[in-house]
Amino acid sequence: MTDQLTIAVLGGGSFGTAIANIIAVNGHKTYLWMRDAERAARCQDIRENPEYLPGYKLNDNLIATADLQAAVESSDVVFISVPSKSFRDVTRKVAPLLKADSIVVSTTKGIEPESFTLMSQILEQELDDVHIGVLSGPNFAKEIVQQQQTASVIASDDEQVIECIQNILCSDSFRVYSNHDRYGVELGGALKNIYAIVCGMAAAWGTGHNTQAMLLTRSLAEMGRFASHMGADAMTFLGLAGVGDLILTCTSDLSRNYRVGFAVGQGKTLEQAVEEIGQVAEGVNTVHIVKQKAEELGVYMPLVTGLHAVLFEGVGVEHIARKLMMGEQNTDVEFQTKN
Numbered sequence: 001m002t003d004q005l006t007i008a009v010l011g012g013g014s015f016g017t018a019i020a021n022i023i024a025v026n027g028h029k030t031y032l033w034m035r036d037a038e039r040a041a042r043c044q045d046i047r048e049n050p051e052y053l054p055g056y057k058l059n060d061n062l063i064a065t066a067d068l069q070a071a072v073e074s075s076d077v078v079f080i081s082v083p084s085k086s087f088r089d090v091t092r093k094v095a096p097l098l099k100a101d102s103i104v105v106s107t108t109k110g111i112e113p114e115s116f117t118l119m120s121q122i123l124e125q126e127l128d129d130v131h132i133g134v135l136s137g138p139n140f141a142k143e144i145v146q147q148q149q150t151a152s153v154i155a156s157d158d159e160q161v162i163e164c165i166q167n168i169l170c171s172d173s174f175r176v177y178s179n180h181d182r183y184g185v186e187l188g189g190a191l192k193n194i195y196a197i198v199c200g201m202a203a204a205w206g207t208g209h210n211t212q213a214m215l216l217t218r219s220l221a222e223m224g225r226f227a228s229h230m231g232a233d234a235m236t237f238l239g240l241a242g243v244g245d246l247i248l249t250c251t252s253d254l255s256r257n258y259r260v261g262f263a264v265g266q267g268k269t270l271e272q273a274v275e276e277i278g279q280v281a282e283g284v285n286t287v288h289i290v291k292q293k294a295e296e297l298g299v300y301m302p303l304v305t306g307l308h309a310v311l312f313e314g315v316g317v318e319h320i321a322r323k324l325m326m327g328e329q330n331t332d333v334e335f336q337t338k339n
Helices: 014-025 037-046 068-072 084-097 119-126 141-145 159-169 182-204 209-229 234-238 240-250 256-265 270-277 282-297 302-312 318-325
Strands: 006-010 029-033 053-057 062-065 077-080 102-106 130-136 150-155 174-179
Touching (some): 006 014, 014 029, 014 053, 014 062, 014 077, 014 141, 014 159, 029 037, 053 141, 062 068, 077 084, 077 159, 084 282, 102 159, 119 130, 119 182, 130 159, 130 182, 150 182, 150 240, 159 174, 174 182, 182 234, 182 240, 182 282, 209 234, 209 240, 209 282, 209 302, 240 256, 256 270, 256 282, 282 302
Parallel strands (some): 006 029, 029 062, 077 102, 102 130, 150 174
Antiparallel strands (some): 130 150
């Protein structure tokens, strides 16, 4: 069992708050950093994060703060749980504050658009003398804090990272599995947001179970095909960070991306849908980035191109169905071993 550590979770959203509290409950001194000093002070005072997880009491070991230096400089492990558009900026601010040989873990499911950079690659570029990991999986914060049985994945090529993160997060209701394919796990977390929008649209149209099953499995095929071209292991997508996260995000209205798709499927504009959700839906930006990269690589992704056409090119919602049903009829399972 890991000795008592000091942990910082950067990002006061729902998931950051949920994992920070798990760690605090497990007996570690835990900082939850938020940009907004007033909100941090209120959370610290009332022992609750009312904007994201109302009614959920924070453990006494958790300290909500807006002081980044205080949160990071004494921490053995730092989780970065901010939206992808803020990830590099926060990482740069953290860089001079980190202890040597510390562990830094990304929980952010997104891609930086300029050079198709994953969050752990940003950590590699911006930080020195640290151990890097990625935490991803089918994890709705609301259910985590209700102590519903939940599993996630820590991905790293460093066994020290895997062992440490498993120990500090493990509880009666939260289990952490390991994977050495960091980029595959990270791509799974980013790509599934695209397909959650597609499935939300389909639900709004009143599609049946046949259609939903087809969308899920063809989404998984696209994810594996694309990730394989990017150098990840397609088998990673059969695990929690792949098909597990895909099923969760594509079948529940707890998913922000699903709700955006549902609103668009009801006839609302993308702008109206995003405003209605009121929180970041990473899939909206990710579909832009992935479509461009898929075209560069020559990867066939009819659902991605169809969704892009609906959201950004003024094409009717029936375009996705036509794109999928009238595209090339290829093999069902692309990565089977041939006899």
